[in-house]
Amino acid sequence: xxxxEQHPSTLSVQEGDSAVIxxxxxxxxxxxxxxxxxxxxxxxxxxxxxRSNVGEKKDQRIAVTLNKTAKxxxxxxxETQPEDSAVYFCAASQGYSTLTFGKGTMLLVSP
Amino acid sequence: xxxxxxHPSWVICKSGTxxxxxxxxxxxxxxxxxxYRQFPKQSxxxxxxxxxxxxxxxxxxxxxxxxxxxxxxxxxxTLTVTSAHPEDSSFYICSALLAGSSYEQYxxxxxxxxxx
Numbered sequence: 001x002x003x004x005e006q007h008p009s010t011l012s013v014q015e016g017d018s019a020v021i022x023x024x025x026x027x028x029x030x031x032x033x034x035x036x037x038x039x040x041x042x043x044x045x046x047x048x049x050x051r052s053n054v055g056e057k058k059d060q061r062i063a064v065t066l067n068k069t070a071k072x073x074x075x076x077x078x079e080t081q082p083e084d085s086a087v088y089f090c091a092a093s094q095g096y097s098t099l100t101f102g103k104g105t106m107l108l109v110s111p
Numbered sequence: 112x113x114x115x116x117x118h119p120s121w122v123i124c125k126s127g128t129x130x131x132x133x134x135x136x137x138x139x140x141x142x143x144x145x146x147y148r149q150f151p152k153q154s155x156x157x158x159x160x161x162x163x164x165x166x167x168x169x170x171x172x173x174x175x176x177x178x179x180x181x182x183x184x185x186x187x188x189t190l191t192v193t194s195a196h197p198e199d200s201s202f203y204i205c206s207a208l209l210a211g212s213s214y215e216q217y218x219x220x221x222x223x224x225x226x227x
Contacts, residue, residue, distance in 0.1 A: 032214045043117075043204050043218040044155070051214070089154060095214055098145065101154045 002027040004092050006102025014110055019080050021105045023090035024072040030092040033066060033073045034099070038087045047088075048075070080109045114138055115207050117219035124195055124226055132190045132222045134205030140185040141207035145216065146178075149202045161188045185210070195226040 003026040013019050025033075031052035036044035050057045050064045050073065057064050061080075066073040077084055087106050091099040114137040124130050134144055142163050147155040159180050161167045167180035177199075179191040188207075192199055202223055206216040 034215070036218070041221070041223075043115075043220045044206075046215060046217060049215065093214065096143070096208060098157055098160060099216060103154045 002030055002092055002100040004090060004100050004102045006090050006105060008105060009103065010106045010108070012108045012110065013080050015080060015082060017080055019075075019077045019084070019107055019109075021075045021088055021090070021107070022072060023074070023092075023102050024070075025092040025100075026071065027092070027094070028068075028071065029094050030100075032093045032095055033064070034091050035062075035064060035075045036089045036091065038089065038104075040086075044089060077107075080107075082109050082111050085109045113209060113215070113217045115205065115217050115219040117203075117205060117222050119222060120220060121223040122225070124224070126196055126226055127194055129191055129193045130195055130224060132192075132203055132205075132224075134188045134190070134207070134219050136186045136207040136217075139207070140210045141188075142185060142210045143208040144182060144188040145206045145208070146180060146188075146190050147204045147206065149204060149221075151202075155204065158190075192224065195224070197226045200224055200226045 006023045034049035037047045038044045061078045063076040087104045089104045090102040093099045116135045118133045144161045146158045158173045159167045159169045161182040163182045169175045182188040204221040206218045209215045
């Protein structure tokens with residue numbers, strides 16, 4: 001089955017800096033890669049996703065890149081703000097099938 | 112759009128009793144819903160996949176007789192924890208797959224279950 005590795009487990013940045021979280025996946029058949037933000041005591045919120053036919057996708061301060069050859073994808077957050085502090089999960093799936101999640105990255109943005 | 116609700120948001124029950132958790136897609140239809148369990152500081156663990164009108168598919172190691180799942184309509188799935196024990200205490204989260212051509216799964220806010 002699919003295996004998703006996520007790094008780092010924790011990431012501390014100063015407000016205004018950029019943050020990058022990286023994930024690798026094992027199943028070359030995976031074609032959908034979402035990123036979720038989870039705040040304490042809440043459910044995960046879909047913040048951006050990318051499909052295998054696209055190399056990069058951007059939405060304001062958030063971007064995701066995908067390298068199918070290397071089987072890794074990354075989340076980039078620019079101009080970080082304290083409200084970006086949360087746990088971020090990457091995931092992979094084959095379309096409508098179940099998601100396989102990474103272990104999560106706790107992002108701490110200090111004012 | 113794409114809002115998923117869960118009820119209750121938290122529940123405390125006594126050991127041996129059963130608890131039902133509801134998951135609703137408020138503004139879209141979901142032919143497939145998923146149930147996850149999450150322990151503190153850990154990732155989401157898929158428990159089962161629920162398809163409307165059919166039996167749920169459980170992940171290996173999840174007791175289907177203990178975690179009863181019903182998906183009676185395109186907007187409602189329920190998870191019943193039967194004969195709950197303290198080790199069942201956890202954060203239960205559902206997600207709904209947007210029907211149609213997209214792959215997006217939208218998650219509910221979660222239900223905190225505490226079994227005393």
